[in-house]
Amino acid sequence: MTPALVFDGLLALLAVAAAMAAIGGRDLFGSVAFFIVYGLLIAIAWVRLDAIDVALAEAAIGAGLTGILLISALARVERTASSGESGEGGRLAKIAAALLCAGVAGALAWAALALDPQGAGLTPLISEALPQAGVGNPVTAVLLNFRAYDTLLESIVLLFALVAVWSLADDGNWGGLPGLRQHARSDGVLATFGRLLPPFGLVVAVYLVWAGSENPGGAFQGGTVLAAIWLLVAMAGITELPRVSSLPLRAALVFGPAFFLAVGAIGALAGTFLGLAPAAAKAIILAVEAGLTLSIAATLALLVAGSPQRTQG
């Protein structure tokens, strides 16, 4: 029993326990708390699996955005649902959901077991092509160069998700302000924290994007941190999130994917859609990442904030 084995065993045990407790708990708030803890443990697990890029994303999503989203969603359900019958799902729906989840988990387990344990996967191919990628981090090279169309489509999917959330608004509130008006005592602890943290958050976000070219990091991680910080500033009552109809907001949402698409189109003129010339690759990738960071930050923050619920601030 090496310490590494003890650590990994304990970590796996705790992650499974947190997951079971999140699903099986009777108290909904407890389930949310377990789910947040589960996210933290999974981030540590990704570190143990040497997938630091994924760990960064999981830490930002799990510790930051998911917590805010689930806790405020639960509070809203408790306020709007008539007392005593919140979370009534119906037995059949629960069984169907359980079967579906078990099926997905089974398929994933099968896929994992079917992998060749001695296989190197795509690693040799990627290390061979890495000198032409313009960046030293193989994950960034795959995401923004070798398989850039995946990332491009994902950034567009995020936009579609936001449009879907917005379309849940009442007709009267269309184009209005997302969520309800947040407020806090202006000289209180919360407002002070909301003023203190953003400078650190901005530096960390920019650092993550910049580091992403050579080390773990990148647009998604940086953008998620920015989104969380923006939501904190709104929760501390310092600023309001902009109107959904605001032109600067919509420009920020579209800029990243649009710029990415333009880069792809220029590549198409030169021969390959999304093809990057090795000499210019690093500059182009950093520019695309900067644009994506902005758009991902705006999209995620507004996704968490929810559909427009009022027209007056």
Added chain:
Amino acid sequence: MTPIDLYTLAMIAAGAFFFFAGTLGLLRFPDLHSRLHALTKADNLGLGLIVLGLLPRMGDVATMLKMLLVWVLVVGAAATVAQLIARIALPGHLRSRPKDDGR
């Protein structure tokens, strides 16, 4: 074992002890405000000791400064959270929610 190893060992052992104490308090103390007291002081001291113990092993100055920043951020977060939770848990502040018996 070099002197630096011994230093690291002493510091992280002390840090782990404070984490242990904080967790014990969180589990054993009778009411919310006492548990808050145990939690927000002991484990932040523990984290600080661990950071100090690990500093000389991290090689470059940038990583050392990042580790110190990690500690500063956690302490700031804990101070904020302690204030807010202490207040919301005062009688009359916590909205009634369905309670279980705490087992």
Added chain:
Amino acid sequence: MSAVLLGFAAFLLLSVAGGLIRVLRGPDAADRIMAVQLIGTSGVAVLLLLAAAGANPAIVDVALIMALLAAFAAVAFVKSASADGLGDPEEPDP
């Protein structure tokens, strides 16, 4: 030495386990979110130990994100628990 650091990281996971017990028991939501806070701090300490054990400074960045966002769940909770669900416990009662 890195085996020793991993051993301490495993010990801190026991602190996480203690936090999980408090999340389970509650009884108040405030107790549960406090335990989440403890688990977050322990997680940061675990990550720093892993960074030192593996001599991988990139792991410190994961700890940095966790530290930066450490208060977010608790902030969302105190807001949702305030009088109208959007305020802050320090505001005077309306």
